Amino acid sequence: MENETGYAATTEESILPLTDGTPAAVEEVKVPKLTSSEFGEYNRLAEYMDSFHNHFRVRWNELYATASGKGSKDSNPAKLSPSRFLKAASQFLDTLTMHHNIEETYVFPHLSTRMPAFQKNLVLINQHKQIHAGMEKLGLYLAECREGVRDLRMEEVQELMDSWKDVLWSHLDREVEELGAEKMRQYWSIEEMKSFRF
């Protein structure tokens, strides 16, 4: 259902324990609708994060199209030359590493004081670890290609990318979801949202 601002009306479910020990009852508790400007403020970080993630999605698709041999000038990104691929793939790994370092140094520690999803050993940081395990293997492979230790073989690169493809794409969506207005409003006031330095 949509409210007058065009955004979905929000409800939360609360579990009510029963005295006789039978399964808990569920009661729907209405939370106030956000105005358009409140939604904008609460959703600011999600939108900001998504803009970075869109960059990663585009770059990944470009690399993957080349690695899988599916690049074309039509519906898929154009294939990159081997030297351009090596450079673009290395830049992708460096930029993603920097992005995760910034998140884990400046953003997650603050959010995790109230939001479990951003705590250590939970979903988002665990996804970072899985992503980095895959990135490390790809990074070593690319370095050996650059140094002439091995030849660049796209089928091998595709295999190396496939090993962390699902977790990367799932992470790019999940993180934005966790920063969305309906999640943020549960933990922060509008004033606190405005005071965030990221």
Ligand SMILES: [Fe+2]
């Ligand atoms: Fe991110």
Ligand SMILES: [Fe+2]
């Ligand atoms: Fe992340």
